[in-house]
Amino acid sequence: MVNVILAIDDEDTILGEFYTECLNDLENFENDRCAITSLRSRRLNDLAISVSVPRDSKFVFMAYSHGSDSELLVGGMRPYISETSDLTLFKGSFFYTCSCNTGKRLGHSLINHECISYIGYKEKFEIWDFNRAPFVECANYGYKLFVQGENVQTILEQMKGKYDEKIDNYTNDYFGAVHLLANRNALLGLGDLTYSIDSILNT
Amino acid sequence: MRVDAAIEDWLMANDLNSDKPVLITETNQYTLREILQEIRLETPIGRDFVRKVNNLTIELIMRNKENI
Numbered sequence: 001m002v003n004v005i006l007a008i009d010d011e012d013t014i015l016g017e018f019y020t021e022c023l024n025d026l027e028n029f030e031n032d033r034c035a036i037t038s039l040r041s042r043r044l045n046d047l048a049i050s051v052s053v054p055r056d057s058k059f060v061f062m063a064y065s066h067g068s069d070s071e072l073l074v075g076g077m078r079p080y081i082s083e084t085s086d087l088t089l090f091k092g093s094f095f096y097t098c099s100c101n102t103g104k105r106l107g108h109s110l111i112n113h114e115c116i117s118y119i120g121y122k123e124k125f126e127i128w129d130f131n132r133a134p135f136v137e138c139a140n141y142g143y144k145l146f147v148q149g150e151n152v153q154t155i156l157e158q159m160k161g162k163y164d165e166k167i168d169n170y171t172n173d174y175f176g177a178v179h180l181l182a183n184r185n186a187l188l189g190l191g192d193l194t195y196s197i198d199s200i201l202n203t
Numbered sequence: 204m205r206v207d208a209a210i211e212d213w214l215m216a217n218d219l220n221s222d223k224p225v226l227i228t229e230t231n232q233y234t235l236r237e238i239l240q241e242i243r244l245e246t247p248i249g250r251d252f253v254r255k256v257n258n259l260t261i262e263l264i265m266r267n268k269e270n271i
Binding site (some may be wrong): 018101125126174177179181 | 209210213224225226227228229230231232252255256258259262
């Protein structure tokens with residue numbers, strides 16, 4: 001069983017509802033390969049993370065919150081992971097995040113501290129809330145592919161394919177497609193792109 | 204392409220309650236009317252919105268899907 005730590009800012013005033021829908025979708029994704037431990041808004045801080053991440057095994061870390069070039073933030077204000085925090089905590093992890101901008105710097109810093117692979121966004125991640133469902137589905141799709149055994153390179157390709165599928169299906173809402181395309185173009189993978197869940201299960 | 208005019212058309216076609224936020228960004232939520240205002244005032248949010256609309260237009264033309 002693979003340990004999955006999910007940091008999720010479900011009480012954020014702007015994005016909390018969206019993250020809550022992502023969380024519900026993840027919890028309904030039944031599988032016998034992963035066990036998710038959630039760190040929600042009130043427990044989301046650097047200390048809680050340091051005691052939650054496994055020290056002696058590979059794991060998956062997911063972050064659904066505001067982000068900047070160099071930080072992940074609670075409430076858009078308070079960093080819980082940053083370039084100046086102890087990034088060695090994420091050594092041996094597959095890091096998957098739905099947040100703005102962390103692909104610019106934080107993702108690279110994680111890889112430099114022996115995080116194995118990173119998937120996130122190098123620009124703003126925005127939601128056209130007229131129809132939220134495709135944004136939730138695309139946000140979680142990469143994690144589900146990882147659980148199903150795909151490697152990071154394939155995950156990136158299939159995530160972009162999922163975005164394209166949703167863009168093409170946006171027949172009544174051009175502006176929803178506008179933001180799905182922007183999110184697709186911001187998607188980024190770093191580190192070992194051949195990495196998959198089998199690498200964890202076989203160790 | 205007049206993006207503000209397209210938003211006005213979309214607003215009327217969908218008969219939306221204009222008080223409902225439809226765009227959620229890193230720092231704020233915007234109704235369609237607020238987006239329209241941002242575009243007309245050429246704020247960073249407005250310019251970014253127009254840029255993304257143009258990106259989709261180009262993307263769909265390049266993929267021969269201009270009639271989605």
